[in-house]
């Protein structure tokens with residue numbers, strides 16, 4: 001086995017309701033969409049059943065056409081994969097040579113490091129308080145590849161466009177992970193038209209609520225999109241997954257309604273959390289809220305005992321105890337708030 005594999009920490013997928021022995025566990029740990037699929041998505045999934053004995057058509061042209069109409073970008077600039085996760089891996093595979101400098105500003109998503117390590121990159125993890133990125137500091141590293149995330153997981157804030165441009169202009173390649181962009185209302189995908197070295201990653205797991213179907217896409221130059229398509233798994237997206245993704249794009253009214261509910265609940269939850277003295281929530285533009293917990297050390301376990309799953313956000317760049325709470329449905333958020341208030 002390669003030595004590097006021993007140094008890689010396993011990706012932490014968090015806890016699942018099945019891990020608990022009682023019913024009514026609420027999942028607020030994985031940033032999923034708490035609302036079910038649209039009627040059209042349900043129907044597309046059911047109708048695709050008869051096709052599961054067949055391989056999906058590997059060019060995914062119909063899916064790319066739908067994505068193209070959604071983001072208003074040409075099909076040639078789109079590559080698809082088994083979740084944005086596979087695209088993170090694909091980008092590492094097409095760009096990183098041994099000992100290339102990869103910069104992963106922290107605190108951020110932990111998956112970037114796993115695939116960069118597998119390419120034997122030389123990785124640096126500059127810490128920016130509250131993920132307030134300083135483009136000049138990144139430029140000093142002379143990076144081959146930088147991973148930016150906006151809105152960032154787990155801090156929830158966006159990077160402003162001037163900073164993104166600054167990083168792109170001083171790096172050979174930049175990945176901008178926009179898995180949560182719909183919740184912020186400000187995508188920077190248009191920058192792909194200005195910069196050939198930018199790869200924007202998107203996902204169907206969050207806004208479109210298809211985490212279990214595994215669909216993601218990259219938007220970038222035709223050259224990079226072709227390269228990604230070459231190295232990803234040949235049939236990365238199942239037929240039902242591709243069909244449901246297309247149906248989701250065609251159910252925009254439904255998902256917009258859901259988004260508005262989540263955004264208004266997020267803002268309400270933030271203000272209610274703020275009133276709890278020992279909690280310090282960060283403002284968020286995503287569908288989750290990062291919260292600093294003062295004093296209370298085993299909060300994740302104590303919420304678990306009450307049937308509420310939140311994510312322990314103990315990662316590099318976050319000192320002290322932090323938890324990340326996914327915005328749920330109104331009644332779920334109320335149950336969480338009630339339990340938190342009683343923990344005082």
Ligand SMILES: *Cc1c(COP(=O)(O)O)cnc(C)c1O
Pocket residue numbers: 031082083084085086109149153177179202203204205211214215216
């Ligand atoms: C959830 C998430 C992804 C990707 O999810 P997929 O389910 O693989 O599409 C990518 N980046 C960040 C920051 C995420 O939180």
